[in-house]
Amino acid sequence: MGSSSESVVRIMSAEEIVAGAGRVPDNFIWPDRRTWFLERVMRFKQLARNHPTAPYMELMSAIAQAQHEALAEFPEVRLPDKAYLAESAKHGVAPLPAIEWQRDSAWRDALHHIVNKVSHQYKGTEVEAVLQKLSNLSESELETQADLILAGSVSGLDVGAAPFIGAALQVYWLHMISSSEELRSGSQYASLNLDETANCPCCGCPPVASVTHASAKVAGQRYLVCSLCGTQWNMVRIRCTRCFTEEGITYMSLSAAETPDERAAKAAIQAETCDSCNSYLKIMHTERDPSLDPFADDIASIALDVLMSENNKVKHGSNPMLVFASDTNTE
Numbered sequence: 001m002g003s004s005s006e007s008v009v010r011i012m013s014a015e016e017i018v019a020g021a022g023r024v025p026d027n028f029i030w031p032d033r034r035t036w037f038l039e040r041v042m043r044f045k046q047l048a049r050n051h052p053t054a055p056y057m058e059l060m061s062a063i064a065q066a067q068h069e070a071l072a073e074f075p076e077v078r079l080p081d082k083a084y085l086a087e088s089a090k091h092g093v094a095p096l097p098a099i100e101w102q103r104d105s106a107w108r109d110a111l112h113h114i115v116n117k118v119s120h121q122y123k124g125t126e127v128e129a130v131l132q133k134l135s136n137l138s139e140s141e142l143e144t145q146a147d148l149i150l151a152g153s154v155s156g157l158d159v160g161a162a163p164f165i166g167a168a169l170q171v172y173w174l175h176m177i178s179s180s181e182e183l184r185s186g187s188q189y190a191s192l193n194l195d196e197t198a199n200c201p202c203c204g205c206p207p208v209a210s211v212t213h214a215s216a217k218v219a220g221q222r223y224l225v226c227s228l229c230g231t232q233w234n235m236v237r238i239r240c241t242r243c244f245t246e247e248g249i250t251y252m253s254l255s256a257a258e259t260p261d262e263r264a265a266k267a268a269i270q271a272e273t274c275d276s277c278n279s280y281l282k283i284m285h286t287e288r289d290p291s292l293d294p295f296a297d298d299i300a301s302i303a304l305d306v307l308m309s310e311n312n313k314v315k316h317g318s319n320p321m322l323v324f325a326s327d328t329n330t331e
Contacts, residue, residue: 025221027186027194028201029213031230033178037068043293047300059118059127060299060321063167066117070110070168074175077104085182092191094204095183096176098150098228101203103172108142111168118164134161149320150228152206159323166320173203173229194233196244198316200226201233207281208319209294210241210272214287222283225294227318240274241281242316248275251283252311254304268292269301271308279316280308295321 044061048054080088080095088095112135119131137145142165148157149166177183189201199206207224211232214220223232224241239246253267268289273280282301284292299322305315 025218025234027189027234028184029218029223029232030184031174031177031232033071033174036174036230037064037071040064040293040296041068043291043296046291047296051300053300053302057296057300059122060163060296062118062121063114063163063321066114067110067167067171069117070113070171071175073113074110074171075106076179077106077172077176078102079176079180080183082182085188089188089191092189094200094202095188096173096203096229098173098203098205099147103143103146105139107146107168107172108139110171111142111165114164114167114171130160131164134158134164137161149323150205152318154323157323162323163321166323170228170230170320177202177229177231195236195239197233197235198242198244200224200229200231202226202231203229205229205318207241207317209282209284209298209317210235211292211294212237212283212285212287214290219287224281227295227320240277240279241272242279243274243277245274245276249273250275252280252304252307254301254307269297269304271304271313273308273311273313278312278314280313281316295319298322 041061041064044057044064048057048061051057085095115131115135119128119135122128122131144156145158145161145165146169148154149162149169182188183202192201194201203226205226205228208227210222210224212220212222221234222237223234225232235241238249240249250273251270252273253270266288268285269292270283270285271280272283282298282304284294284297286292298319302322308315
């Protein structure tokens with residue numbers, strides 16, 4: 001593993017960037033159902049070319065392709081009605097809560113599509129054996145597994161099946177988000193202070209990572225990316241995404257042993273660490289690497305998670321495509 005370095009470069013806050021450019025950043029960036037999974041397919045394929053875990057990257061690419069296809073075929077499902085949305089907005093709570101929402105069985109149809117598609121590509125492999133076991137689970141067993149994933153718990157969770165179940169849940173929630181203009185209305189979240197919103201305003205799930213953007217009026221802005229529905233919400237930079245302190249924030253990254261420390265400060269992927277609550281979340285800079293995908297690159301940069309664990313930092317965030325045997329999520 002490469003060595004680590006702490007970033008000491010001066011990073012402008014979101015307010016400074018906005019003031020300098022005369023722009024007001026969008027509060028949200030909503031996932032585009034036409035491209036959300038397809039872009040991930042391409043990123044996983046790109047990473048697989050020279051990554052030490054190339055076979056896993058290829059498998060993830062196959063899952064993302066199956067997600068895209070399942071989303072295209074997803075049927076109409078129940079969405080929050082006006083009364084429910086109004087009540088959610090009034091109290092500033094997630095209108096499509098991952099844990100409380102009564103799931104439609106259509107998510108299991110999406111899971112079956114993903115399983116069948118990937119099984120066809122991985123016949124005679126260990127992957128097919130995992131998927132065969134998954135196919136034999138009853139509806140109630142699948143729902144229990146889904147509950148565990150959405151709650152961020154690994155007790156009783158089938159870790160091998162989790163990425164596939166998580167993938168189907170992502171399809172379901174993305175379908176609901178993209179099917180409702182009301183859910184994407186800024187007024188729905190007007191009572192929230194996004195700079196003090198640790199979990200997704202729409203579904204309540206933790207972020208997978210934060211991303212700084214380089215295009216249009218969001219250039220230089222930091223957005224947290226929901227691990228489930230893909231919603232991105234704006235939060236000022238140099239602030240802990242868990243406890244919101246602006247003190248004791250440092251940045252660490254991996255660098256080759258022969259690389260000067262200064263290069264780590266310019267890394268496209270860093271761990272933003274907080275001394276106050278001892279947590280971290282990866283921050284990905286698309287201005288440094290436009291091809292970054294928060295889900296794919298979170299998996300590809302797992303060595304950075306190992307480094308953080310060695311430094312006794314606890315991850316604030318989750319990735320349903322990468323589940324460990326121990327629960328590191330900090331709710």
